[in-house]
Amino acid sequence: MMIGDNMMTTETKMKKFVVDTNVVLNNISALNPNEVVVTTMLLREIEKHKSSRSSDLAYRARVAQHWLTLHQDRLEYNTKPYRLNKLLEHGEYDEQYVDNQFLECLLQNPEYGLITEDMLLGIQAHGFGVEVKQLQQVSTDVYSYKGYTKLDPNDDVEAELIDRVWMDDKTVADEMKLEINQYVIIDDPSQQKFKEMVRRWNGESFVEIKLPEYRVVKPRNAEQACALDALNNPDITSVFILGLAGSGKTMMSVKMAQEKTIRKGDFGRIALMRKADVSSVGFLPGDMDEKMGVFYETFVQHLDDPIQDPVHMSENGQLTKHEISFVKGLSMDSTLILVDECSDLSLKEIRNCGTRVGKDSKIVFTGDFAQTNDAFVKSSGIIEAVNKLKGDPQCAIVVLTQDERSETCKMFANKL
Numbered sequence: 001m002m003i004g005d006n007m008m009t010t011e012t013k014m015k016k017f018v019v020d021t022n023v024v025l026n027n028i029s030a031l032n033p034n035e036v037v038v039t040t041m042l043l044r045e046i047e048k049h050k051s052s053r054s055s056d057l058a059y060r061a062r063v064a065q066h067w068l069t070l071h072q073d074r075l076e077y078n079t080k081p082y083r084l085n086k087l088l089e090h091g092e093y094d095e096q097y098v099d100n101q102f103l104e105c106l107l108q109n110p111e112y113g114l115i116t117e118d119m120l121l122g123i124q125a126h127g128f129g130v131e132v133k134q135l136q137q138v139s140t141d142v143y144s145y146k147g148y149t150k151l152d153p154n155d156d157v158e159a160e161l162i163d164r165v166w167m168d169d170k171t172v173a174d175e176m177k178l179e180i181n182q183y184v185i186i187d188d189p190s191q192q193k194f195k196e197m198v199r200r201w202n203g204e205s206f207v208e209i210k211l212p213e214y215r216v217v218k219p220r221n222a223e224q225a226c227a228l229d230a231l232n233n234p235d236i237t238s239v240f241i242l243g244l245a246g247s248g249k250t251m252m253s254v255k256m257a258q259e260k261t262i263r264k265g266d267f268g269r270i271a272l273m274r275k276a277d278v279s280s281v282g283f284l285p286g287d288m289d290e291k292m293g294v295f296y297e298t299f300v301q302h303l304d305d306p307i308q309d310p311v312h313m314s315e316n317g318q319l320t321k322h323e324i325s326f327v328k329g330l331s332m333d334s335t336l337i338l339v340d341e342c343s344d345l346s347l348k349e350i351r352n353c354g355t356r357v358g359k360d361s362k363i364v365f366t367g368d369f370a371q372t373n374d375a376f377v378k379s380s381g382i383i384e385a386v387n388k389l390k391g392d393p394q395c396a397i398v399v400l401t402q403d404e405r406s407e408t409c410k411m412f413a414n415k416l
Contacts, residue, residue, distance in 0.1 A: 033071035055401040146399035148183035179391035194225035217255040230396035243400030249366040268334035333358035343367035347381035
């Protein structure tokens with residue numbers, strides 16, 4: 001009983017910190033939910049950014065919402081609407097400025113500290129006697145590297161960079177700190193000729209992307225064009241296509257696998273890999289193949305060759321299915337390996353999949369960090385893998401931020 005009381009006392013005394021919006025959008029994986037105070041201002045900002053015209057910002061807001069939902073029982077909530085009162089005692093402050101509302105919250109709740117990436121907000125809070133915690137940047141944050149950089153042609157500085165990239169000025173790669181196989185995109189929504197909008201830095205020069213024929217799959221945005229170039233490139237033997245639901249990750253991977261295997265013969269077979277929820281397998285009807293089949297429907301739905309359907313492909317050895325827990329020891333030559341839902345894999349499991357790649361083979365990982373399960377929010381294998389593999393000549397990474405499935409899909413993704 002005494003031990004329990006001591007534990008409760010220790011937990012009660014844990015310092016709580018108000019978190020500003022930038023931290024939640026840019027570095028959420030570094031937060032300890034047990035010390036986070038979620039304010040009305042933060043919730044309003046996240047809701048606003050979910051509808052942002054910037055697909056990347058909207059995606060990060062979705063991830064933030066997902067994280068808050070997963071940890072809602074461990075977070076502290078302060079949903080009081082803060083009108084400036086105590087802050088006005090120190091001078092004139094704009095009532096509508098969100099940072100000032102954060103400051104008012106801190107002044108009214110002196111037991112709170114602040115976690116912020118905003119230098120000015122941190123200095124002001126410190127000046128009012130608030131404990132300001134500098135959150136160490138997590139280098140494995142997937143959003144710090146999306147596999148491409150976008151340049152605005154309407155911005156004078158970025159327009160100059162665009163000109164230099166298209167002139168193959170190699171010195172600009174160092175200035176932009178580009179990794180090998182990182183793409184440069186002209187951020188112009190009115191432009192639809194993706195080959196003219198995108199270049200890939202291969203470590204020596206800026207090269208034009210090579211897209212598959214439109215009959216195979218047609219990119220709907222420049223990010224998809226980057227992913228298709230990586231899938232189409234025989235020198236890139238590992239590809240990570242990450243991004244939100246409806247962005248085309250699995251569809252593009254399967255369409256390209258079908259083209260490369262059945263029609264062109266670049267690979268002898270397609271190997272589908274996924275980590276199944278074996279706890280629920282026993283409740284499904286049929287034998288083991290039928291029970292496990294449900295986990296591969298995300299792949300199979302995109303196999304639409306009129307001659308070779310999935311059944312015939314399986315019968316003639318062109319299509320195999322594997323549960324990730326049982327692939328250790330396999331060597332896969334002349335195989336295009338597709339690993340779905342990789343966001344729920346540990347780094348060890350990702351390594352296990354990657355080390356199956358044999359001679360003349362390629363592996364493609366697809367997943368969405370915003371949909372990762374609770375076990376991997378703080379330590380995601382896919383984020384660690386991206387951080388360790390980016391810049392390797394054999395690897396390309398593309399984070400898709402645009403939902404292309406349907407307006408209804410966007411509604412559910414952004415509002416729930």
